[in-house]
């Protein structure tokens with residue numbers, strides 16, 4: 001990987017691919033590295049193709065006698081298969097291995113993330129055109145009086161996994177936090193999941209990345225990453241306020257679900 005990253009330096013900053021926002025997450029480098037690796041391979045293949053084409057142009061001048069080939073003979077098949085196999089082994093093979101390792105080892109490891117101390121669980125309900133988010137509160141159970149419910153303004157602690165379960169009440173949206181290198185679609189009738197761990201504090205933008213209607217462009221929010229102690233204080237105060245404001249008859253406000261062990265609501 002080291003040589004690949006050195007090559008990437010030629011056309012981007014160290015480990016930060018061109019045009020990507022600053023990476024504020026613990027594991028975002030795995031996404032960036034996959035993008036860098038893909039870009040390096042694409043550039044190498046592009047240069048090889050251009051050199052090959054230029055070579056054909058300059059070596060085959062007016063004096064060269066053209067030979068017709070329909071490409072159906074064994075020799076052509078053999079060359080095609082060989083080049084395809086080479087590209088698969090050299091380019092797709094490592095990409096497949098690395099990305100699979102990153103996905104199953106980190107990004108799909110919800111059990112591991114939830115087991116870590118201080119992990120925060122958040123339910124997100126997307127709708128035209130805003131993000132509602134619900135925290136279970138001190139009792140650890142969703143849809144009770146002490147739940148914290150926020151609109152477009154999610155607060156999380158630094159250095160702990162934050163696990164989201166996401167759904168939508170109307171159309172398909174996509175919950176994306178570019179600085180934290182995470183995105184997942186919000187699909188009506190289904191609960192999708194994603195998690196990240198912020199390595200630094202700050203305010204980062206949430207955007208909807210599926211065109212979801214006339215005001216899609218307005219569907220933005222923020223994730224504020226606070227130091228752990230500050231987050232705990234915020235959660236405590238906000239939950240007390242939420243408990244006071246709780247109205248058991250306001251059915252529209254009770255949209256939460258039991259935290260799902262798997263990704264679908266039955």
Ligand SMILES: [Cu+2]
Pocket residue numbers: 129172173174208209210211212216219
């Ligand atoms: Cu949307």
